[in-house]
Amino acid sequence: MAYKALCLGLMCSLFVYQIYTPIPEDIEEPWKVTMLNVLVRTTELTGTLLEKIGLMKSEELFSRAAQAYFTKPISDENVTVIDTAFNGIPVRLYLPKKKSERKRPAVIFIHGGAFVLGSCKHMAYDIVHRQMVNQLGAVVLGVDYRLAPEYQYPIPLEDSISVTRFFLQDKILAKYEVDPTRICISGDSSGGMFTAIVTQVLKDDPEFKNKIKAQVLIYPSLQSVDLSMPSYQENEYGLILTKEMAVKYACLYITNDEALLQAARKNQHMPQGSRHLFKFVNWSTLLPEKYRKNHVYKEPVLGKLNSFPGLLDTRLSPLIANDSQLQNLPLTYIITCGHDVLRDDGLIYVTRLRSVGVKVVHEHMENAFHGALSFITPPFYLHLGFKMKDMYINWLEKNL
Template identity: 45%
Template sequence: MGKKLILLLTVGVLASYYVYTPLPDNIEEPWKLTWMVTVSKTVTYLNRFSEFLGTNRFVNIAALFLKVQEVPPTSDENVTVTDTTFNNIPVRVYVPKRRSGALKRGLFFIHGGGWFSGSVAMSSHDFLSRETAERLDAVVVSTSYRKAPKHHFPIQFEDVYNSLKWFLRQDILENYGVDPERIGVSGSSSGGNLAAAVTQQLSEDPSVKIKLKTQALIYPALQPLDMDLPSYRENAHFPTLHKSDVVKSWSNYFTTDKSLEKAMLLGQHVPAESSHLFKFVNWSSLLPEKFKKGHIYNRPIHGSSDLAKKYPGLLDVRAAPLLADDTQLRGLPRTYVVTCQYDILRDDGIMYVTRLQNAGVQVTHNHVDDGFHGAFLLLDFKISYRIINHYIDWLRENL
């Protein structure tokens, strides 16, 4: 009896240690987050173990896990949902059934997933697009794109850009009853990266006559040059997104060559001849004081030029929208940016807010003090609906 009790206590202690996740005091519904993190952690360990055994690549297994969350295109009494293609890129289109004499708003949505996972069919993305279409009486186009590790930059960017340009054709807009003067782009995380990048490209593309009215970026990843920002230091091990995950995603966006990932982890991936680019991501001048919190800016370490030559996307503005110069930023539309306090990508978004404001762009910054990466679409959490409601309210007023 005594041995069984000791064994039971030992298992209980180990289980408690495994489940325990230290969280800030102001996190809402901490037990829900703890449980979600535990499940995610378990899947991650199984993924890495299988990768160690050589049975599959980590990113492919993660994508398979997310695939079970997909739902078919199902219309309801308020919205017609169809899967189709725009310029050979799969998209899911949500058209509200409400009859009105006026043309509708149009919103082009780009999902996240680190450029390697996620899809328009995921239940959370489907819910957001359906909710946006119904509440705004807007036609929502949720676009797919090819994924890493099979496809690397600029494939993801080009897929999204080509799909967006197709949507902006006059005949397509007329077919869906969309007002060409009320079209916006939005995206979350790596989708926010793609949203920012295609918005910049579109503003300078003379072949596209119809321009965007708004862009909405939800905790976007905007640069891979400096991974020593205050938000990286403070949230490197926050359970919903670790620094190692961010580095892996950025590296896989460009290549499967592990040498780039190692160099990025060490901060030795930007060559000396490209050091001038750091002025665009210098947090010591771009972050408000309350986000610096006494952190000391470290001068970047320069790496070999070989990696940058081998993978030029690393320093390409289409991959890193924060590298756009002020002239390019001045032509951008009205912007909405969500950042979360406990998000490693927080300072990317805040620096972009500062740079856009300095360039004269009208920006609304919604900083969520108790937010964390992923909170936007964790539909079991109250915080998700708070962020979604603020996002839709902004679109209602500005799109």
Template identity: 40%
Template sequence: MQLKGIFLLLSIGAFTSYYVYQPIPDKIEERWKLMLTDCFFRSLSHLADFSELVGLKDYMGVMMFITFAERVVPVSDQRVHVTEELFDGVEVVVYQPKLQGGDTELRRAVIYLHGGGWCLGSARMGPYDLLARQMVIDLNSVVVSVEYRLAPEHHFPVPYEDVYRVVKHFLQRVVLAQYTVDPGRIAVSGDSAGGNLAAAVSQQLQQDPEQQLQLKVQALLYPVLQALDLNTPSYQQNQNMPILPRTLMVRFWSEYFTSDKTFFRAMMTNTHNSPESAALLKFVNWSAFLPESYQGKYNYSAPVVALSAGGAGSDGPSRSIADPRASPLLVPDAALRSLPKAYVLTCEYDVLRDDGVMYAARLRRAGVEVTHEHYASGFHGALMFTVWPTDFLIGRTMTENFIKWLQHNL
């Protein structure tokens, strides 16, 4: 019995080690911490797959556990005044510096859009709450953190429209005066899917003939910017990397557009483009927009065009992927020229790396002032891992550099 017990313990230990261990590149710091963090995410993902398979709860419904587990109640403290409000019917959390005496100085403002693949996340999650407070303190700014509605309950364009309504509402002189905000010092920013929404909003505001006030800067943190080619070098290189493997990113895209699982399968094989969306592939031709160092050993191959793929067509999800409000990388150069100054953060070990690199390159070619900060040892989501036990040094560095850029440019 004793030998059987020892064997069982050794077997469990070996299985655990095998499950936890991931072949993470040596350049990434704190590799074992990332392995353990990723182990939790993978376990939850497996549970979500099983739950959906047996009909208990859909995949994203289970994955929302991450959002619920990280939720906090945003409250005021000694330095930051916090309120939960509605901007044109959309929930927002507003963070403001606590006024000192008769202080009437106009302040900067940052409209922040959380990540989570349009399906997960919340402005009320601990990491976003902490980031907002840090921006308030370090920048003496007002921060509007947007609680937009999520897919799959609310498909595109609902999340985008929620964000656009908030931005339009805030960019009114009477509203800015209420929060003592300088109309000429307003930024929009977001990470991952939030970066997608920030880029799309920046573009649409420039094309809105009724919009009088404009943003000064846009700050896009490892943004997702196109759904046409899901086989770029970074998608291939990092297909199994924490925290965002290719399968999960493709699932996010699919759920953003439709609940039709056949479209997800088409996106997984990169055969989801219709003739309508294929006409825009020239804007995501990575052999033209990526430096050779990012192309690596991969050869460009245009995605297959299918006449029908899970509802593809003029009224299906393929129409949505061709919409620049969903894929901001798809606009022509003329639509980029008038955009505000940009900050683009990318990570080497991220499926979305090439989206950000291509957008930075295209913005520069269009004459937009761009700061492209690339982290050679970075991984997706690192900016949100700054609290024990998932506190990564690179996350703190990213946060410091991001806020420093805002200090000098906003």
């Protein structure tokens, strides 16, 4: 009881303090967004305080809050919803009840949550996936990969690859009446990273390379090499996802060693021998001029930390894949947001994919922020979230 009272007192005090934090002038429904941002900031700061006094890790507090929005597999008159497992990994299937004269498209969805939070069972994703079934007649597969820090790199990624390979088997596609030429893989935030990596991996696999027609990346995280891009600088204390949160949870995906987090905060985490990778993320040449503004490019300091050679792996940073690894990727749809620390990851990936001949459709929402797709549920319905949802599904309808 004393613990709960302490948490409530802390959160109330922080809530009042945070409510006066200004938000960008171009944001729609500013009071709703202000309240959302205050709730996230309050939870973040409360978690940090609880962590410092040894009561709870901050990610645990966020995780418990997120679980309040998880849904049960409830079917309705149009959709059969099933929780099952593929290769031992939990998944949620959304299957159309309406008969179809032709085989169906399919959408594989890998959820976001900064590697440590969330589930494909989240209420917002449930809404999106039911609409996909009703509007597209699609089979939708949500992947519930294991989460960091309990399961660190590469386990969550390998879960995503394993589920995708299982689903793409001819016998499984036949079982669910899926057209093997009309399959999309998609994801938001950290799920966008996994989507990009899975697509890169399967591109060169003889058994699966022709079974992904399209990939969708929604405000994706795509690299851990340079954590001082203009979007990180401009949105350091931005809406919903701050730089500190992004860096901390990305580090927790890799290790519990505080040394990596301390170095990453200063952009001094990359090991010796990594200089050749910076050409793939050099925002001074790859970022559209509009977003370079008056920022001066400074290459990160190397060699302060040499304990994590995995940072050189494209399976941690798909943006550092070389040109040959990006060639012949499928049709790509990318949504980026102006008020997002991860904005530049997506913008640079658009540039790099187009430079090697990949067909890319890019939607940039200047007045949007990270996580907007999640805010289509009570108590906060944001027009921005519904707009993003409809853009995403309408694009799928035209291209699958």
